[in-house]
Amino acid sequence: MPTVETQTVRIMIHEINAKSRECVTSLPPELAERFSLSAGDKLSVKVGRVTKEAVVRIE
Numbered sequence: 001m002p003t004v005e006t007q008t009v010r011i012m013i014h015e016i017n018a019k020s021r022e023c024v025t026s027l028p029p030e031l032a033e034r035f036s037l038s039a040g041d042k043l044s045v046k047v048g049r050v051t052k053e054a055v056v057r058i059e
Helices: 029-034
Strands: 013-016 022-027 042-047 050-058
Touching: 022 029, 022 042, 029 050
Parallel strands: 022 050
Antiparallel strands: 013 022, 042 050
C-alpha cells in the first residue's frame, strides 16, 4: 500500500458567517502554489465542531 503524506496547515479565515456554510480564506501565492490551489477553489475547513467550505483568495 502506498504511503500518503498528510500535512496540517493553519490558515487565516477572513470572512465567516455563522448562518452560512461558506467562508473566505486568503493564502499567500507560495502556499497556494505548494498545494496547487487557485483563486475560487474551495476547501473544507473545520471551525470548532462545524465544517464549512472556504473559498480561496490569493493575496
